[in-house]
Amino acid sequence: MSGSKQVHTDGEERFSTLMNNASAVRAICSAVEGTLGPKGLDTMLVGSQGEVIITNDGVTILEKMDVTHPAARLMIQVAKSQQHQIGDGTTTATVLAGALISEGVTQVTRGVPVAKVVSGMQQGIELAVERFRERTREIAGLQDTAMLRIAVTAGREQRELARLIIAAAAGVGEAKLHEEGFRLADSVMACEGSLSEVWPGIIVSQKPMNAHMDTEMRDIGVLVLMDALEPENVSEESLVTEAGYQRYQELREQFRSSLPKLLELGVGLIAADRGVDPEAEQFCSDHGILVLQRVSRRDLLQLSEHTGARPVRRTALRKSARELAPALGSAGYAAYDERLERVRVSRGGGEQRVTILVGAATSEAALERSRIARDAASAVQAAVRGGYLPGGGAAELAVARDLERRRETMKGMEAFGVDAVIGALRKPLAQIVINAGFNPLEKVEELKAAQAAMESDSLGIDCDSGKVTDFLDAGIMDPTEVKIHALQAAGEVASAILRIHTVIKMKPPFEET
Structure with a gap:
């Protein structure tokens, strides 16, 4: 009797933990899902000192939120994983993760x-990834x-920002876009009070001395x-001795005598990550050499x-x-x-580079436009690398139909996990439709029937009219890699959260055992 009661208590504890985690996930998703799609709205983030950020960018919203759970x-x-690996689709990844957890909780509470x-x-995610790749256009x-x-x-x-991104991509070339370590989004620079342009080179964020x-x-x-750009250092202790002071004078003279060498070599620009000696600054000014001090490591690397x-x-x-x-x-x-200062x-004489200068009247607007430009740049690069699919949740709905057909042939309780993936794949379209002001149940079923009748994955819901539209003809496309990584990352975190049985607070690390 006592054993039966213990099992019941353990089950309630597990259920309570699962529901608590699901509620926290739901709160996170609600903070970003309203930004999804062309009719998505912005979010205002307010800091403790009154600072304000107005943005539509999912990762920015999540990173700035005060989260403790x-x-x-x-x-x-x-x-963050989506942003780091792809650079776009952070909101989609979050929405998919939330949907997977919600669908998974539904199955678990049913007794699975x-x-x-x-x-x-x-299994469902692996199959969905295969279907995404099969449907990809190059x-x-x-x-x-x-x-x-x-x-x-x-x-x-x-469109103005989109054209800048395309011009920048053409400027660096297709081979560069395929390089593993190159990110076109890193070429974006926000600048208050500036016009937007593509500069065929780099712009160093530093004012010359x-x-x-x-x-x-x-x-x-x-x-x-x-x-x-200074003489080598001599310790203060050494300077109080005659030998130390003499060494200091020798180093200064040695440094002074090395400066004419710069003219011999035709140096016109010097960038240092630390300070510059006044004598060296004067020498460079007298001979027309630009000098930059305390340049960031990022700018030094790009230069x-x-x-x-x-x-x-x-x-x-x-x-x-020599x-x-x-x-x-x-x-x-x-x-x-x-x-620009x-x-x-x-x-x-090294690698080809471009800088996408994104301007606006205020610094806040410039930063938001730069975030949008980085998303576009990441999407373009991802499409060059891995192709594209119809956007707006259309491809996800088509893949969900593929999984439904596979689900019918499955035996065993794993099929309920596939059901969770099917439900999650419908979520992006449903949320986009909600943000556009339409009934998600009606529109999802309408589109599902239309795609089945036409055997097409390019049909989607027009967010202006609510009608079924061919998204490839309408120019609504997403990179395949954005969708695949979003689903895989969402699956990893959903699996981790669903498997949590108990939450235990750890003791502080300085406490002795």
Whole structure:
């Protein structure tokens, strides 16, 4: 009798934990799902000091939220993973994860063992990924008209930004877009009070020490210092001794004598990640050399890659001009832009680079537009790498129909996990329809019937008219990789949350056992 009562109590505890986690997940999803689709609205984030961010970007909303619940934090990791790996589709990934958890909880509360639900979900996701790949359309080069349509869809219908992204993609070339470590989205730069443009090179976010030089530099050498442009240091303790002071004077003289070497090498731009000695600054100003100090590591890396410079330490200045020359980069153009308060560099001797400058009247608007541009850039790059599918939840609904047919042939309780995946795949379309002001049950069933009758995965619901429309003809497309990674990431976190039996607070790490 006591054993029976214990089992019942354990079951209630597990059910309570599951429902508590599901409620936290539901709260997270509700914060972002209203932004999904062309009719999605913005979210206002308010900080403790009164700072305000108005955005439609899912990962920004989730990262800025004050979240304490552990299950909710796991959901945020889904968006971060999507952002890190793909750069677009963070809201979709979050919505899918929430739907998988909700559908999974429904099956568990019906009596299906969690292990069977999770196993079935994994099988369903694997099958869905296969179907997504089978239905993928390939990009026929950077001139493919689908490129602009994908950029417009991901860029929230902002055609100006979409055209900038396409121009930038053409500027770096298709081979560069396929490189593993290259992210076109990293080329986006927000700038208050500026016009939007694509610059064929890089823009260094730093004002030169000698900004008064109103000079455009052409065909110059570029020196990148992962160090200070100063004499080598002597400790303060050593300076109080005669030998130490003499050493200090020798180092200063050695540094001073190395500066003319820069002229011999044709150096026109020096970028250092630390400070610059006043004497070196004066020398460079007198001889028309732009000097940037305390440049960020990111900008130094981009400058090195674009110009072909090899970053060096200050000790490299001791070398002869012939020995130092291989470390220099080159640029066909460099100039300080007073309006932007940044330095423009182009026609570098290294890798081809572009900068997508996104301007707006205010800093807040510029930041939001830059987030939109990064989404569009990530989507374009993902499409070049992995092709595209109809957007707006149309492809997901078609794949859900594929899974329904497979579900009919399955035996065992794993089939209930596949049911959870089917329900989750319908969620993006349902949420987009809700945000557009239509009845989701009516529109999902209407579209499901239309796709089955036409045997087409490109049919979707027009958010203006509510009518069934061919999304490929309408130019509503999403990259395949965005959909696949979103579903896989959602499946991982949903499986983890569904399997949680008990939540236990850990003791502080400094407590002794």
